[in-house]
Amino acid sequence: MNTDLNLYRNIGIFAHVDAGKTTTTERILKLTGRIHKLGEVHEGESTTDFMEQEAERGITIQSAAVSCFWKGYRFNVIDTPGHVDFTVEVYRSLKVLDGGIGVFCGSGGVEPQSETNWRYANESKVSRLIFVNKLDRIGADFLRVTAQVEKVLGAKPLIMTLPIGREDTFSGVVDLLTRKAYIWDASGQPENYEITDIPADMVDDVEKYRSELVETALEMDDDLLMAYMEGEEASIEDIMRCIRKGTLELAFFPTYCGSAFKNKGMQLLLDAVVDYLPTPTEVNPQPLTDEEGNANGDYAIVSEDEPFRALAFKIMDDRFGALTFCRIYSGKLNKGDTVLNSFTGKTERVGRMVEMQANERNELSFATAGDIIAIVGMKNVQTGHTICDPKHPCTLEAMVFPEPVISISVTPKDKGSTEKMGVAIGKMVAEDPTFRVETDIDSGETILRGMGELHLDIKVDILRRTYGVDLLVGQPQVAYRETITKDVEDSYTHKKQSGGSGQYGKIDYVIRPGEPNTGFTFKSSVTGGNVPKEYFPAIEKGFNSMMGIGPLAGFPVLDVVVELKDGGYHAVDSSAIAFEIAAKGAFRQTMPKAGPQMLEPLMKVDVYAPEDHVGDVIGDLNRRRGMILGQEISATGVRVKADVPLAEMFGYISTLRTMTSGRGQFSMEFAHYAPCPANVAETIIAKEKEKKAAKN
Known part of the structure; x- marks a missing residue:
């Protein structure tokens, strides 16, 4: 049997922390009949955030893959985390997706992390829709957010719907293409809406935005554009075809609005996934590489008739054993097949394959090109490895992961836990390529390395709760480097x-x-x-x-x-x-x-603060040896961008909260290494000498 890949959409949902990604995913699952009771993130019971740490902190840490159906189309949805310490999850998800939905908060707008994620998506050339969420919130303003998307992200939003009512009077949306209004009642049920004519006070706005929409779309087809300029109306089918073409070419991003939490405006977003996001065959095929990772000019063509090739993009350990999430690029995989891991050169037999519905799983007997599945119990496959048909060995373009910049030393509280800790950490390293472990040869301590304080915090928390290993945690250490001049x-x-x-x-x-x-x-x-x-x-x-x-x-x-x-x-x-x-x-x-010289990691720090606290924030960053790169004023506050040494950023979140009465937010990611000032270098060198002396 051949699967019709035109009915597949592999999509990811990504955004800044708290813009409502997971709630949006929940709503998609509800509307597509996957879950019957809606879980709420703020009540700590959503379907895709099923780790205790996720429910508790209200953030998504692991990206979960879920399959569902909408109007006969199959969606494979990957919910990604928004938190900067987990960008590796976003990056590896984008690698295997064909399209995405960027979710922005109606009042917060384009936040620091959504910028990073947007940049990753641009690099991976992923077509996207934009969904401006939380329009029922105080201070929400759809058009302000679309203007920000243009200014901050340099992207062109193609406005497809307009909100009816503002903040607490937000009741529905107008579909610009059909000139119809969708109005929901107050019950909060997604299916309780009626389609009516446009509210009288919106007619002029609708015509203005509709003509902008049509003109932008028709730029994708010269003949249609000429006819339109000469006064000929374009048919809705023609306009939709042009929008699809422009979306696939990343010329613009169809932009929708609504409130996922209140279940308003979601259906139009789902229809847009079908209408405008690419099928697996419309995306540029994945390049194949040789052993050294250089492209060899060959591609994994998405088709069932090609040899089997898949990329393992995530490994998860759960109560049923190790799950290896794979995106199948070509060919077909049957239960019981033997596959080759081209990285290790070893073959393995595929015992069980499952399709994930968040925390539930359905057994599969086969899977084909375009599918995203999990294989149970693979022994030696790690993130980024290619598995393929042993008769046709190949390597898909591997993923590149950033180097960890921060480390902590950990020792189990009791002797009995040492072995338990070793096993647990082994599993965790397999799941997260940005998490590294080494043993300090001199002191015998175990050193955990990661992308930031929160990253390591959560790792220690998982060890404590999931694996029952209690740890004594040392002070965070910075990954210094040396060079010559x-x-x-x-x-x-x-x-x-x-x-x-x-x-x-x-x-x-x-x-x-x-x-x-x-x-x-x-x-x-x-x-x-x-x-x-x-x-x-x-x-x-x-x-x-x-x-x-x-x-x-x-x-x-x-x-x-x-x-x-x-x-x-x-x-x-x-x-x-x-x-x-x-x-x-x-x-x-x-x-x-x-002329040896000490280098320290500088972090790209992005702080958001209310206007009346900006002076304090900048003064504090200067005291931390920060280099202020610029500030941007938005409707809700000011964003300050700076490069700051990692060594000065420990515990920053509590200082920031105190300074801004709890309203400040920040994100940071590694920027580059830079020379340490002499006085700082002297202190570090003296400390290292003391350590060595103490050991001897």
Whole structure:
């Protein structure tokens, strides 16, 4: 049987914290008959937020995949978190979606995190609809939010509906295309609405916005536009075809309004998903890559007749065992098939496949291109791995995850929990690629690394509650780095003669600062045979192996170029190992002379504060060594953007709340590494020396 992929829509819902993503997802599930009782986020019982931590904090941490049907179309909906520490979830969801709905709060407008998510969606070239939610709230203003979308996001909203009434008198929406009003009664039931003529006081507005809508849409088709300019009315079918084309090409974003919580305006949004968002076959197919991750010009064409290829985009551990969420790009997967993980080169048999309805699951016997499913009990598949037909090995473009910038040390409160903690952390690392764990060799402590305070907070909370491991948590530590500031030309000879075969290797080299974000670069300008070519890899390995421990305080070193100029070797005593040891000695000898410098992570901080508190907020950011990049005044307050060292941002949320009487909000994400001021560097170096002395 061949599935009709034109009836599929793989969509994600993303937005800033509290704009109402999860409520919107709930409403979609209710309207499509998936759930009968509506769960409310603010009562802590929505369907897709089923982790205790989510219900409690009212935020979505894990993106949950849910399938449902609307007018014969199948929607695979992925609810993504809005919180900045979990952007990896948004990013990996966008990777496997075909279209999205950006939800904005009618009073809050375009908030910091919605900007980040919008940027990710632009990079992934995902077509989107815009839904301006919470229009029943005080201060909500649909047209102000659409203007903000244009100004802040640089995106073109195509206004499709206008709200009837404002704030607490908001009662429905006008569909501009059909010139019909949809008015809901006060019962709050989504199906209790009637379709009427436009309210008399809105007729002029409707005509104004409708002609803007039609003109923008018809720009997608020159012939229709010419006819329209000459006074010919375009048919609704033609306009809709043009809107679809423009949406798929990201020329504009059809924009709807309503209140998810009050169940007003949702049906039109669902119809728009069908009418304007792409089917799996209309999206640019995923590029395939070689082992190194370089595109090889081949694509995973979305079709059942192609070989099986799927991307594992999320791993979740729940009461039924490990679930591997996969987006199938091509081919067909049957229960009992054997698949190849092209990353590990191992094959696995697919025992059970399920389709997720949030926390419920339906067993499947097969799945095909375009489906988003979960496979139960895969052993060695991790996020970003490709699984494929063993006869046609391939790699889908993998995901790139940001490096963690903050760490904490944890020790179990009682001896018995050590093993339990190891198992639990192993599962959590598989689920979240931005969460890393290592053991401090000197102290034996377990170090957790993550994207921010909240990220690690929640990890500790999950360990405590889900896995029952009580931890003592150390102070948060910043991931400092070191680099060098000047070129040094130097020479180093390693020789050891003590009976038997000796060791000899001499290298002349230059160590110089590299471009930002280049890590370690090795090149050779040796002419003649003073250092035989076969020893170059050993020399490179020797230098590279030392990059983990810098000369100042032992932090990893960034952005260094080593150029091998010349050297000498001995016909008998030279060996790869001798040259590797020479390179290590050379690194130790020369790095302290190359103007070493401490680097610290700077965070892109976005603070939102009421107007009367902005002075305090800016003063406080300056005290935290922040660099103010700009401020924007909106109707509800001021947004301040700044680059601030991570080390100065611990516990910022409580300071901000105190300063702004609880009304301030902020988000931050890693920006780049920058040199530490001398006094800060001295303190860090002294601290590291103390630590070492204490251990010895």
